[in-house]
Amino acid sequence: MWKLESTKKIPVYQQIMEQIIEYIQKGQLNPGDHLPSERKLAASYQVNRSTVVHALEELVSLGWIIRQQGSGTLVNEGRWGRSATPRMNWRQLLSRETPQTEPYLLELHEIQKDTQTLDLYTGELPLDLIPDFRLPAYTWEELLIEEKKQRDLGYPPLQRIICERLYREQGLEAATNQVLITSGAQQALFLLLQVMLEAGDSVAIEDPSFLYSLPIFDTAGVRLYGVAMDEEGMQIEALEQLILAKRVKLIIVNPTFQNPTGNTMTLKRRKQLIALSEKYQLPIVEDDVFSELNFLQLPPSLKSLAPHQVIHLGSLSKIFGSSIKIGWIVADQSLIQRLSEAKQMMDFSISVFPQVVAYTALTDQSFETNRQELIDTLKHKRDCFYSCAQSVSSDWQFEEIDGGLYVWLKWRHQKLTRKDWGLFLQEKLLVAPSFLFSNDTMAMRVNYSRMTEEECYIFFVKLQKISEIIGGRKYERDN
Ligand SMILES: Cc1ncc(COP(=O)(O)O)c(C=O)c1O
Structure with a gap:
């Protein structure tokens, strides 16, 4: 036996x-x-x-x-x-003090709606770039018929189209019973956290990482540890040391056009990461919400390199905006089953309506053409960003990106303070400073897709002005 x-x-x-x-x-x-x-x-x-x-x-x-x-x-x-009880610890959650909202963000939200503001902080495409499609012309009765098709894992036509696209785009073979539809990738992360982790467990993420800013880990008592990155992605030696020191239970990475750095993990690093996770028998969560926005051929996904070791997350938010709120988890069937049970326990059922809309969008005849147009526009915007960047001083260093929405600019000089970042708000230039993603204060995420050519020019003029003041402050401090 x-x-x-x-x-x-x-x-x-x-x-x-x-x-x-x-x-x-x-x-x-x-x-x-x-x-x-x-x-x-x-x-x-x-x-x-x-x-x-x-x-x-x-x-x-x-x-x-x-x-x-x-x-x-x-x-x-x-x-x-088995017990399928979800692990949300409400008592613990309610007994804690409400975490203070980041003062920088409080101020940022105040001026975000001002028409003079240049918002490069928001992490999504601007409205005018989101591919358009006609909403499905269902009668109420027809919609109710579609609702009847819903299964525990989601709306089957949507699951099928996701499987087809994963195969076409990434060579990833997944059956529909390995795909759970979620309300965005964030809910997917939340479910994984509930099912795979316990209070006190440690998770390795990239440093910096978008996950650093999410309260769901803290609420569940799960500790996040950042692993330094280089131009190839998460550093493997640093990860191994962390695994040994903190008894890490899960590795979560965003290997393609990472939020916030825009970095794409090389194939070599992907293979090293998988080898390490196999050595310590740790599952990897591959948060893959940006890979549709690629200008060049991408390295194979982690999931396609190690199908059983990797849990794959996707979302439509980065292409259709977050109002649709449709994401998915691809994993082995037994885990998908567990996640689906946890989802039902928490009454996280998703109405068929956004799923029908998502299905319509993905099967719209013009979708592929629109996506290609979007990519061409993004490429053009990126090039415009680079050429404007040439004309200003080199106080900020950045790597070239081949897709996604973000450029990561690193300040080359002295340590920046909150006061320095306040200058960006004063200039109504909204960016995402690195302290939102890490303990670091020296860099910023810029969503270049949100600028017209003219705004790109304005951005660099303002950046130049701010840089001179910050540089001047250094002078004052040093003397
Ligand atoms: C890396 C990453 N993962 C997950 C999410 C959450 O995606 P969704 O809007 O589908 O919940 C985001 C959103 O910005 C993200 O940047």
């Missing part, structure tokens, strides 16, 4: 997990049954005891088994042999 087929290409601990789950599902193990001791399991599977411990810990955190002091490891007696 406790033996593995040697042909499977997934990590051994996952094979052990899968086998135990299968025994529970098929009734070979029943609620309350004892599992053999770790030592016996290790001997029978012919693996290290640590591999067995890892598999059992994962099964405990997923609720399939429980470990009791003195009586060993038992199959959980909860419904279907």
Whole structure:
């Protein structure tokens, strides 16, 4: 009974997990049954005891088994042999002080609507670039018929078109039962957090990262640790040190046109990351919300390089704006099932309406042409940004980007303070300083897609003015 087929290409601990789950599902193990001791399991599977411990810990955190002091490891007696209780800790959440809103953002939101303001802070495409399409002309009755087609994992026609697109764009093979439709990628992250992590667990993310600003991790008591990046992406040695020091449970990366740096992880680094995650048997979440906005051929997705090791997230927000709020998770079927159960427990059902709209948008005959036009426009805007950048001083350093929405500009001189960043607000130039994504204060994210050619020129004129003042402050401080 406790033996593995040697042909499977997934990590051994996952094979052990899968086998135990299968025994529970098929009734070979029943609620309350004892599992053999770790030592016996290790001997029978012919693996290290640590591999067995890892598999059992994962099964405990997923609720399939429980470990009791003195009586060993038992199959959980909860419904279907596991507890699907979501882990939102409301008591803890409500007992905490409301985190203070970042003062910079309070001020930024105050002036955001002012027509004089140049908003390069907002992380989405401007309205005029979002591809247009006709809304579906459904009668109410027809919509109700579509609603009846909904399944636990989402609206099947939308799931199918997502699978087709993933295959076409990324060579990623996924069946519809491996795709869960969510209300945006943020909900996808929230569900993963609820199902895969516990309070006190550590997660490795890029430093800087968009996730740094999300309250969902803090609320769940999950600790985020940033791993420094270089031009190839997350640094592997630094990640390994973190894994060893903090017992990381999950790695979340945004490898393509990363938010905020715009960086794309090289193929070499992708392979190294996968090798490291296999070594420590850690799952990777690939947050892939920008890859549709690519100017050049992209390296293969992490998911296509390691289908069982990687959980893939996508979203339509970056192409159709966040009002549609449709995202998806692609993962092994057993995890998708768990996530779907957690989603239902939290009553996160998604109305069929935005799903029908998303389906219509993606199957609209002109979608591909519109997307290509959008990419051409973005390319043009990027080129305009670079050529304007040539004409001003080189106080700011930045890397070339080949897609996505962001350019990351690093200040070359002394440390910047909040007061320095306040100057941008005074000039009504809204940018996203690095302290929103990290402990760093020396860089900023600029959404170049939001500027016309003329605004791009204005941006650099204002930047030049601000840089001179900040540089002048340095002079005052140094003397
Ligand atoms: C890297 C990244 N992941 C996830 C999200 C959330 O996406 P959604 O709007 O689909 O919830 C964003 C939004 O900006 C993002 O930049």
